[in-house]
Amino acid sequence: MKHSTTTRLALRNTLRRRTRTLLTAGMVVCSVALLLVALSWLRGIFGTLLTNAAALDGHVRVVTRPFAAHEELLPLYENIADTSAVQKLLLAQPHVREVQPRIITGVTVTVGEEIGDVLAPVIGGSLDYFRDKLAAKDKLLAGRFFSGADDEVIAGAKLVEELGAKLGDELVMLGMTQDGSLSSIKAKLVGIVNMGGGRLDQQAFVPLSRLQYLTDIPEGATELLVYAERFEDAVELAGQLSALPALKDYDVRAWSQREPWKTITGTMGVIEGIIVSVVVFLTALGIWNTMMMSVLERTHEIGVLRALGLSRWGTVRMFVGEALAIALVGGLAGLALGAYPAWWLEKYGLHLGARLAASSSIQITETVHGQLTWSSAGSALGLGMLMALLGSLVPALRASSIEPVSAMKSGR
Numbered sequence: 001m002k003h004s005t006t007t008r009l010a011l012r013n014t015l016r017r018r019t020r021t022l023l024t025a026g027m028v029v030c031s032v033a034l035l036l037v038a039l040s041w042l043r044g045i046f047g048t049l050l051t052n053a054a055a056l057d058g059h060v061r062v063v064t065r066p067f068a069a070h071e072e073l074l075p076l077y078e079n080i081a082d083t084s085a086v087q088k089l090l091l092a093q094p095h096v097r098e099v100q101p102r103i104i105t106g107v108t109v110t111v112g113e114e115i116g117d118v119l120a121p122v123i124g125g126s127l128d129y130f131r132d133k134l135a136a137k138d139k140l141l142a143g144r145f146f147s148g149a150d151d152e153v154i155a156g157a158k159l160v161e162e163l164g165a166k167l168g169d170e171l172v173m174l175g176m177t178q179d180g181s182l183s184s185i186k187a188k189l190v191g192i193v194n195m196g197g198g199r200l201d202q203q204a205f206v207p208l209s210r211l212q213y214l215t216d217i218p219e220g221a222t223e224l225l226v227y228a229e230r231f232e233d234a235v236e237l238a239g240q241l242s243a244l245p246a247l248k249d250y251d252v253r254a255w256s257q258r259e260p261w262k263t264i265t266g267t268m269g270v271i272e273g274i275i276v277s278v279v280v281f282l283t284a285l286g287i288w289n290t291m292m293m294s295v296l297e298r299t300h301e302i303g304v305l306r307a308l309g310l311s312r313w314g315t316v317r318m319f320v321g322e323a324l325a326i327a328l329v330g331g332l333a334g335l336a337l338g339a340y341p342a343w344w345l346e347k348y349g350l351h352l353g354a355r356l357a358a359s360s361s362i363q364i365t366e367t368v369h370g371q372l373t374w375s376s377a378g379s380a381l382g383l384g385m386l387m388a389l390l391g392s393l394v395p396a397l398r399a400s401s402i403e404p405v406s407a408m409k410s411g412r
Contacts, residue, residue: 024290024323025330028384031283032334033341036380037370038275040342044371046268051231054255055133056200058100058225059234060241061253062086067222068251074105074222076178081220089246095228095237100129101221103211107175109155109204111165120159122173122204124211129225130154136193136205143167143191150210153187156201157194165189173204177216185214231255280387287323287391292398312400319396320389327388331381338380345370 063071067078080086080101087099103124108117127146130136136154137145146152153171155163165171167189174184187206195201212218228237234254242252256265349369 020290020293021326024287025326027283027286028327028330028387029334029337031279031387032331032380032384033338035276035279035383036335036338036376037342039376039379040370040372041345042272043376044346045368047371048369053261054231054234057255059228059231059255060226060238062224062226062247063222063251065249065251076105076215076222079178079217079220079222080224083221083224086224090224090226093241095233096226097229098227100126100225101208102129102223102225103208103215103217103221105175105211105215107173109163110172111163111169113172118162120202120204122206122211124206124208126208130205139193139195141192141194145191146207150207151187152190154191154193154205155189156203157192158201159204160192167192175214183214183216185210276383280383283387284391287388288394292395315400316396320392323388323392324385327385331384334384335377335381342370342372346372
């Protein structure tokens with residue numbers, strides 16, 4: 001029997017039992033809509049989180065190998081003493097758009113000359129880094145951004161609250177030089193930022209030159225953060241840079257190859273996979289049930305068609321084609337149904353609250369948004385078709401195994 005004939009039979013069968021067709025299509029509609037919302041939501045959360053992480057810590061980071069081995073201790077003595085030569089080399093490489101030197105160290109912070117016990121990390125970087133990568137200028141709660149003077153500091157809201165400080169106060173930061181000697185700097189509090197919770201709201205930010213002075217690394221930094229056009233290109237760029245002979249003594253790794261992001265990205269993929277697998281399995285099970293009912297009800301008809309020349313694979317094509325036709329219509333309807341809630345999550349997001357954001361060990365914002373893309377829509381529709389294929393395959397094989405004579409004798 002011709003392919004066109006089996007196709008017509010499949011389409012005709014979708015209209016014969018309208019209740020069953022609507023039930024199957026309804027499962028696909030709900031599942032595709034749920035998948036579209038879930039994928040948009042997850043990819044929005046994860047995408048924002050990973051974009052922020054890559055911006056904060058660089059698409060690729062270049063440090064000395066001893067620093068990488070002991071970075072949890074922030075060993076200042078394992079620094080890049082003169083960053084200018086390495087920066088020049090990095091900027092000359094294809095796909096490198098920007099290089100930012102950075103120093104992070106721990107200090108005690110006090111208001112005025114009083115001795116206090118508030119411990120906080122302080123980040124030293126360029127004003128471009130604070131403005132463009134951390135978006136600190138856009139996250140000011142009070143005060144202003146750096147004016148370019150060396151004796152200014154911007155602090156996270158949680159740190160300011162713990163200090164009991166206010167705008168205009170002089171903060172004293174006591175730390176250590178790279179050789180372990182005590183060292184301090186003073187700076188005027190000019191801005192208070194809400195970085196969206198996490199550790200950044202407990203930190204202070206000062207111009208790089210001030211932290212170079214405190215740590216006695218006058219021309220250097222502990223890290224060089226390299227940025228490509230897109231953070232997704234980080235692994236490829238890291239491989240390109242690590243192959244340079246001049247960088248053989250440095251640790252060159254993409255943001256996704258370093259902890260905690262290496263573990264987090266893997267976990268994100270597992271979470272998405274579990275959600276998708278559960279929805280696909282349950283929907284495929286429902287489709288299997290309705291298609292198996294169809295096979296049992298049409299045993300006699302299948303026997304007649306087989307006697308008239310319908311091959312085994314023709315029978316499979318007929319049932320699978322019927323399921324795919326229903327899934328295509330149901331999938332498109334599911335996209336239409338899920339598009340509005342997915343758009344709403346992208347536009348307005350879900351407010352988690354300041355407390356949850358602040359208690360997070362990674363940087364998340366108080367309001368998290370979804371991300372409705374053509375990729376998510378295509379994935380949801382494709383998974384809807386996969387559900388139909390998986391759910392109809394076993395009933396179709398069951399139908400193809402029916403013997404014509406026995407089927408016609410059954411009277412069903």
